[in-house]
Amino acid sequence: MRITQQMLTSNMTTQMNRNLSNLENANQQVSSGKRINKPSDDPMGTEKSLKLSSQLARNEQYERNTNYAMSWMDMTEKTLSSVLNVFQRASELGVQASSGTNSQDELETMAKEFKQLRQELEGLANTKLDGKYIFNGQKTDQPIVIEANGDLTFDNGTMKQRISPFSEVKINVSADEVFDGNVNLFKALDSFSQALTNGNTEEMNAALGEIEKGSDQVLTSWTGMGARQSRVESMNQRLKDENISVQSFLSKNEDIDLAEAIMKLKSEESVYQATLASSAKIIQPSLLDFLR
Secondary structure (H helix, E strand, O other), X not given: OOOOHHHHHHHHHHHHHHHHHHHHXXXXXXXXXXXXXXXXXOHHHHHHHHHHHHHHHHHHHHHXXXXXXXXXXXXXXXXXXXXXXXXXXXXXXXXXXXXOOOOHHHHHHHHHHHHHHXXXXXXXXXXXXXXXXXXXXXXXXXXXXXXXXXXXXXXXXOOEEEEEOOEEEEOOOOHHHHOEOOOEHHHHHHHHHHHHHHOXXXXXXXXXXXXXXXXXXXXXXXXXXXXXXXXXXXXXXXXXXXXXXXXXXXXXXXXXXXXXXXXXXXXXXXXXXXXXXXXXXXXXXXXXXXXX
16 A cells, blocks of 8 residues: 555545544643543533532522521521510519509509510510511511501511521511510500509409410410521531532542642643654655755
């Protein structure tokens, strides 16, 4: 078989293009830090990366959901603590007032403090987080309406956050669980305040009983919230740990060993330079070279 100049040139060009392609791939890996830059680099590895990336994206969304839930529940927990403090103070005043050893002036001073406690309770009932009212069910853009007689208008809808593919958690406590359950907290304070103004010990004792029931009502809501809060915090930590593992698997599947990649790049550069040098010797002088 006769080897022609055209055949030599064709083979040389093919080899040169192949080596150049290898050089480009090595250079791209070093530049990007990734072993896989396009599906053809590793079809099976690409499929694995897509699955891991999809799992990571889902987990990150659930982690954001748990972060939001924890913020909401933390604000609710702090507010319930403040409500309980109001009623503990009301109970202290109630015990002191019903002892029968106070003057009318002292009773009136206590009545004024009860009114201040009521005002504080109104503010707590309409606590907001990120511009949203936390105790008005799903109508978070509207405040709870509190009438002068203690009647409340509110939404008792449930707010939930999905924290995993198979579970969601209630993050809110509605007004009927805290402020208007078996005991209307506002009316309980108003009743004792009125009994103080009247100086009626029997009414004070009855109102004090309602205040103590109100404290238990708040405490029950607080305890229920704490149990759900613990569950969300546990899931949040689990998602963080899982995301670290998924990111590690993804890195091992996609990322390169930089030192090894640089050595490969240098090797491909040497091969390509050698190809250029040998090709220059193979190409014969043209007629123009002889005419110079």
